[in-house]
Amino acid sequence: MSDSASPLRILLTNDDGIDSPGIAALREELTAIGDVTVVAPAENQSGVGRARNELAVRRDHPWGYALEGTPADCVAYGLRGLETDFDIALSGINDGPNAGNYVVGRSGTVGAGIESAFLGTPAIAVSSYHARDFFCHPPEEYDFSRPARVARAVTERVYGAGIFDDVDLLNINAPIDVPSPRMRVTRPLADYDQQVDHHDDTNLLGDGDREDTLNDDEMLVRLRDVSWPGTVGYENPFPPRDEHRERYPVGSDRRAMVDGEVSVSPLAVHHGHTEDPKLASVVESLSEQIE
Known part of the structure:
Protein backbone atom coordinates (compact mmCIF):
# COMPACT_ATOMS: atom_id res chain seq x y z
CA MET A 1 0.00 0.00 0.00
CA SER A 2 1.15 3.58 -0.58
CA ASP A 3 2.37 5.53 2.42
CA SER A 4 1.46 9.14 3.14
CA ALA A 5 4.47 10.42 1.16
CA SER A 6 3.75 8.38 -1.96
CA PRO A 7 1.16 9.13 -4.62
CA LEU A 8 -1.81 6.82 -4.86
CA ARG A 9 -1.60 4.08 -7.46
CA ILE A 10 -4.96 4.38 -9.18
CA LEU A 11 -6.60 2.02 -11.65
CA LEU A 12 -9.19 3.87 -13.74
CA THR A 13 -11.92 2.37 -15.90
CA ASN A 14 -15.49 3.11 -17.01
CA ASP A 15 -18.37 1.59 -18.97
CA ASP A 16 -18.91 4.30 -21.60
CA GLY A 17 -15.68 3.48 -23.39
CA ILE A 18 -12.14 4.78 -23.21
CA ASP A 19 -12.88 7.70 -25.58
CA SER A 20 -15.74 9.12 -23.50
CA PRO A 21 -15.38 12.64 -22.06
CA GLY A 22 -16.30 11.45 -18.56
CA ILE A 23 -13.23 9.27 -18.12
CA ALA A 24 -11.03 12.01 -19.58
CA ALA A 25 -12.26 14.52 -17.00
CA LEU A 26 -11.80 12.05 -14.14
CA ARG A 27 -8.31 11.08 -15.26
CA GLU A 28 -7.26 14.73 -15.43
CA GLU A 29 -8.31 15.31 -11.81
CA LEU A 30 -6.86 12.07 -10.48
CA THR A 31 -3.42 12.68 -11.99
CA ALA A 32 -3.06 15.50 -9.46
CA ILE A 33 -3.21 13.05 -6.54
CA GLY A 34 -1.77 9.83 -7.91
CA ASP A 35 -0.29 7.71 -10.67
CA VAL A 36 -3.22 6.79 -12.92
CA THR A 37 -3.31 3.75 -15.18
CA VAL A 38 -6.34 3.45 -17.46
CA VAL A 39 -7.71 0.08 -18.51
CA ALA A 40 -11.09 0.78 -20.07
CA PRO A 41 -13.45 -0.80 -22.60
CA ALA A 42 -12.66 -0.10 -26.23
CA GLU A 43 -16.39 0.48 -26.87
CA ASN A 44 -19.46 1.43 -24.86
CA GLN A 45 -20.39 -1.30 -22.36
CA SER A 46 -23.25 0.37 -20.49
CA GLY A 47 -25.63 -1.80 -18.51
CA VAL A 48 -23.55 -4.98 -18.54
CA GLY A 49 -23.25 -5.17 -14.74
CA ARG A 50 -20.39 -7.43 -13.66
CA ALA A 51 -20.44 -9.58 -16.80
CA ARG A 52 -17.10 -11.18 -17.63
CA ASN A 53 -15.45 -12.68 -20.72
CA GLU A 54 -12.81 -15.37 -20.91
CA LEU A 55 -11.01 -13.79 -23.85
CA ALA A 56 -10.43 -10.11 -24.63
CA VAL A 57 -8.20 -8.24 -27.06
CA ARG A 58 -5.91 -5.61 -25.49
CA ARG A 59 -4.73 -2.55 -27.38
CA ASP A 60 -2.13 0.00 -26.31
CA HIS A 61 -3.48 3.45 -25.46
CA PRO A 62 -1.65 6.64 -24.44
CA TRP A 63 -3.26 6.36 -20.98
CA GLY A 64 -2.75 2.62 -20.60
CA TYR A 65 -4.85 0.03 -22.40
CA ALA A 66 -8.15 -0.33 -24.23
CA LEU A 67 -9.71 -3.74 -23.76
CA GLU A 68 -12.36 -5.28 -25.99
CA GLY A 69 -14.32 -6.43 -22.98
CA THR A 70 -16.53 -5.35 -20.12
CA PRO A 71 -15.69 -2.96 -17.26
CA ALA A 72 -15.26 -5.97 -14.96
CA ASP A 73 -12.88 -7.52 -17.51
CA CYS A 74 -10.86 -4.30 -17.43
CA VAL A 75 -10.60 -4.31 -13.65
CA ALA A 76 -9.75 -8.01 -13.51
CA TYR A 77 -7.00 -7.49 -16.06
CA GLY A 78 -5.68 -4.35 -14.39
CA LEU A 79 -5.50 -5.88 -10.93
CA ARG A 80 -4.14 -9.27 -11.93
CA GLY A 81 -2.55 -8.76 -15.36
CA LEU A 82 -0.35 -5.75 -14.66
CA GLU A 83 2.67 -5.52 -12.39
CA THR A 84 1.36 -2.48 -10.48
CA ASP A 85 -0.03 -3.08 -6.98
CA PHE A 86 -2.94 -0.64 -7.14
CA ASP A 87 -4.21 1.10 -4.00
CA ILE A 88 -7.68 1.91 -5.30
CA ALA A 89 -9.83 1.56 -8.42
CA LEU A 90 -12.15 4.21 -9.78
CA SER A 91 -14.84 3.74 -12.41
CA GLY A 92 -16.47 6.58 -14.33
CA ILE A 93 -17.54 9.21 -14.89
CA ASN A 94 -20.76 7.68 -16.22
CA ASP A 95 -22.81 10.08 -18.37
CA GLY A 96 -25.98 9.38 -16.40
CA PRO A 97 -26.90 8.40 -12.84
CA ASN A 98 -26.66 4.98 -11.24
CA ALA A 99 -29.08 5.28 -8.35
CA GLY A 100 -31.60 2.86 -6.90
CA ASN A 101 -30.91 -0.75 -5.96
CA TYR A 102 -31.97 -2.29 -9.25
CA VAL A 103 -30.08 0.16 -11.45
CA VAL A 104 -26.96 -0.10 -9.29
CA GLY A 105 -27.12 -3.88 -9.51
CA ARG A 106 -26.74 -3.99 -13.28
CA SER A 107 -24.62 -0.90 -13.87
CA GLY A 108 -21.35 -1.50 -15.70
CA THR A 109 -19.84 1.46 -13.83
CA VAL A 110 -20.71 -0.08 -10.47
CA GLY A 111 -19.95 -3.58 -11.76
CA ALA A 112 -16.33 -2.57 -12.24
CA GLY A 113 -16.19 -1.47 -8.62
CA ILE A 114 -17.74 -4.72 -7.44
CA GLU A 115 -15.14 -6.73 -9.36
CA SER A 116 -12.40 -4.67 -7.75
CA ALA A 117 -13.81 -5.22 -4.27
CA PHE A 118 -14.00 -8.97 -4.79
CA LEU A 119 -10.34 -8.89 -5.79
CA GLY A 120 -9.42 -7.07 -2.58
CA THR A 121 -8.98 -3.51 -3.85
CA PRO A 122 -11.29 -0.72 -2.59
CA ALA A 123 -13.22 1.08 -5.28
CA ILE A 124 -15.24 4.17 -6.07
CA ALA A 125 -17.88 4.29 -8.82
CA VAL A 126 -18.69 7.77 -10.11
CA SER A 127 -21.76 8.76 -12.10
CA SER A 128 -23.15 12.13 -13.12
CA TYR A 129 -26.58 13.62 -13.68
CA HIS A 130 -28.03 16.92 -14.83
CA ALA A 131 -30.74 18.46 -12.66
CA ARG A 132 -32.74 19.49 -15.74
CA ASP A 133 -31.72 17.03 -18.47
CA PHE A 134 -31.15 14.03 -16.16
CA PHE A 135 -28.98 12.02 -18.59
CA CYS A 136 -25.92 13.80 -19.98
CA HIS A 137 -26.53 12.84 -23.61
CA PRO A 138 -24.80 13.45 -25.89
CA PRO A 139 -21.89 13.56 -23.41
CA GLU A 140 -19.77 15.79 -25.65
CA GLU A 141 -22.15 18.66 -24.86
CA TYR A 142 -21.63 18.47 -21.07
CA ASP A 143 -18.84 19.50 -18.71
CA PHE A 144 -17.84 16.68 -16.34
CA SER A 145 -15.35 18.74 -14.37
CA ARG A 146 -17.57 19.14 -11.27
CA PRO A 147 -18.20 15.39 -10.75
CA ALA A 148 -14.50 14.85 -11.41
CA ARG A 149 -13.57 17.30 -8.64
CA VAL A 150 -16.04 15.59 -6.32
CA ALA A 151 -14.46 12.21 -7.07
CA ARG A 152 -10.97 13.55 -6.47
CA ALA A 153 -11.95 15.13 -3.15
CA VAL A 154 -13.67 11.96 -1.94
CA THR A 155 -10.74 9.79 -3.00
CA GLU A 156 -8.26 11.99 -1.15
CA ARG A 157 -10.31 12.04 2.05
CA VAL A 158 -11.50 8.43 2.29
CA TYR A 159 -8.36 6.56 1.30
CA GLY A 160 -6.31 5.75 4.37
CA ALA A 161 -9.05 6.99 6.71
CA GLY A 162 -10.31 3.52 7.60
CA ILE A 163 -13.44 3.90 5.48
CA PHE A 164 -12.66 0.76 3.51
CA ASP A 165 -12.22 -1.39 6.60
CA ASP A 166 -15.96 -2.07 6.51
CA VAL A 167 -16.98 -0.59 3.13
CA ASP A 168 -16.12 -2.35 -0.13
CA LEU A 169 -17.33 0.25 -2.60
CA LEU A 170 -18.54 3.84 -2.68
CA ASN A 171 -21.17 4.68 -5.28
CA ILE A 172 -21.25 8.41 -6.09
CA ASN A 173 -23.85 10.32 -8.11
CA ALA A 174 -22.84 13.95 -8.61
CA PRO A 175 -24.71 16.77 -10.39
CA ILE A 176 -23.03 18.48 -13.32
CA ASP A 177 -25.01 21.71 -13.15
CA VAL A 178 -25.44 22.48 -9.41
CA PRO A 179 -22.88 24.95 -7.98
CA SER A 180 -21.37 23.88 -4.63
CA PRO A 181 -23.68 20.88 -4.18
CA ARG A 182 -24.22 19.46 -0.73
CA MET A 183 -22.82 15.97 -0.17
CA ARG A 184 -24.89 13.36 1.66
CA VAL A 185 -24.29 9.76 2.75
CA THR A 186 -27.12 7.78 1.19
CA ARG A 187 -28.52 4.30 0.69
CA PRO A 188 -29.70 2.87 -2.64
CA LEU A 189 -33.48 2.79 -2.69
CA ALA A 190 -35.44 -0.06 -4.23
CA ASP A 191 -37.92 1.44 -6.70
CA TYR A 192 -38.37 -0.52 -9.90
CA ASP A 193 -41.00 -2.05 -12.14
CA GLN A 194 -41.18 -3.69 -15.54
CA GLN A 195 -43.49 -2.92 -18.44
CA VAL A 196 -44.21 -5.85 -20.75
CA ASP A 197 -45.67 -5.39 -24.25
CA HIS A 198 -46.61 -8.07 -26.77
CA HIS A 199 -46.17 -7.53 -30.53
CA ASP A 200 -46.43 -9.49 -33.74
CA ASP A 201 -44.28 -7.08 -35.79
CA THR A 202 -40.71 -8.40 -36.20
CA ASN A 203 -39.60 -5.00 -37.55
CA LEU A 204 -39.45 -3.89 -33.91
CA LEU A 205 -36.24 -5.92 -33.65
CA GLY A 206 -34.53 -3.09 -35.47
CA ASP A 207 -33.85 -4.68 -38.85
CA GLY A 208 -36.06 -3.04 -41.44
CA ASP A 209 -35.10 -5.63 -44.06
CA ARG A 210 -36.12 -8.56 -41.90
CA GLU A 211 -38.27 -10.92 -43.95
CA ASP A 212 -39.03 -13.75 -41.54
CA THR A 213 -42.34 -13.80 -39.73
CA LEU A 214 -43.48 -15.18 -36.44
CA ASN A 215 -45.04 -18.61 -36.27
CA ASP A 216 -48.52 -19.07 -34.88
CA ASP A 217 -47.11 -20.13 -31.52
CA GLU A 218 -44.64 -17.22 -31.30
CA MET A 219 -45.00 -13.71 -29.93
CA LEU A 220 -42.50 -10.87 -29.78
CA VAL A 221 -42.11 -9.69 -26.20
CA ARG A 222 -40.72 -6.26 -25.30
CA LEU A 223 -39.41 -5.77 -21.77
CA ARG A 224 -39.01 -2.14 -20.78
CA ASP A 225 -37.60 -0.88 -17.51
CA VAL A 226 -39.62 1.45 -15.34
CA SER A 227 -36.70 2.58 -13.23
CA TRP A 228 -38.38 5.79 -12.09
CA PRO A 229 -42.10 6.34 -11.44
CA GLY A 230 -44.07 7.32 -14.51
CA THR A 231 -41.17 6.99 -16.94
CA VAL A 232 -39.97 4.37 -19.37
CA GLY A 233 -36.53 4.39 -20.93
CA TYR A 234 -34.49 7.59 -20.88
CA GLU A 235 -37.15 10.15 -20.06
CA ASN A 236 -36.35 12.79 -17.45
CA PRO A 237 -38.08 11.63 -14.23
CA PHE A 238 -37.49 14.75 -12.16
CA PRO A 239 -40.61 16.85 -12.95
CA PRO A 240 -42.68 17.29 -10.90
CA ARG A 241 -40.04 17.68 -8.19
CA ASP A 242 -42.45 17.84 -5.24
CA GLU A 243 -43.92 14.48 -6.17
CA HIS A 244 -40.51 12.86 -6.03
CA ARG A 245 -39.57 14.54 -2.77
CA GLU A 246 -42.60 12.91 -1.20
CA ARG A 247 -41.83 9.53 -2.78
CA TYR A 248 -38.15 9.33 -1.81
CA PRO A 249 -37.12 9.73 1.84
CA VAL A 250 -34.20 11.89 2.92
CA GLY A 251 -31.12 9.71 3.05
CA SER A 252 -31.94 7.77 -0.12
CA ASP A 253 -29.77 8.17 -3.20
CA ARG A 254 -32.75 9.18 -5.32
CA ARG A 255 -33.90 11.90 -2.91
CA ALA A 256 -30.40 13.36 -2.99
CA LEU A 279 -36.19 -20.61 7.81
CA ALA A 280 -33.91 -22.56 10.15
CA SER A 281 -36.96 -24.31 11.59
CA VAL A 282 -38.30 -25.22 8.14
CA VAL A 283 -34.93 -26.56 6.97
CA GLU A 284 -34.50 -28.58 10.18
CA SER A 285 -37.95 -30.13 9.85
CA LEU A 286 -37.37 -30.96 6.17
CA SER A 287 -34.05 -32.63 6.95
CA GLU A 288 -35.93 -35.06 9.19
CA GLN A 289 -38.41 -35.91 6.42
CA ILE A 290 -36.11 -36.42 3.45
CA GLU A 291 -34.79 -39.97 3.07
Missing part, protein backbone atom coordinates in the same frame (compact mmCIF):
# COMPACT_ATOMS: atom_id res chain seq x y z
CA MET A 257 -30.63 13.60 -6.76
CA VAL A 258 -34.05 15.25 -6.63
CA ASP A 259 -32.51 17.81 -4.27
CA GLY A 260 -29.47 18.38 -6.48
CA GLU A 261 -27.03 16.83 -4.01
CA VAL A 262 -24.03 14.54 -4.28
CA SER A 263 -25.10 11.06 -3.24
CA VAL A 264 -22.43 8.87 -1.64
CA SER A 265 -23.63 5.33 -0.96
CA PRO A 266 -21.32 2.93 0.93
CA LEU A 267 -21.84 -0.60 -0.34
CA ALA A 268 -20.84 -4.08 0.79
CA VAL A 269 -20.54 -6.44 -2.15
CA HIS A 270 -19.86 -9.79 -0.51
CA HIS A 271 -23.52 -10.82 -0.42
CA GLY A 272 -24.13 -11.21 3.30
CA HIS A 273 -26.80 -13.45 4.75
CA THR A 274 -29.71 -12.85 7.11
CA GLU A 275 -30.35 -14.91 10.22
CA ASP A 276 -33.93 -16.18 10.03
CA PRO A 277 -35.14 -18.58 12.76
CA LYS A 278 -38.28 -19.40 10.74
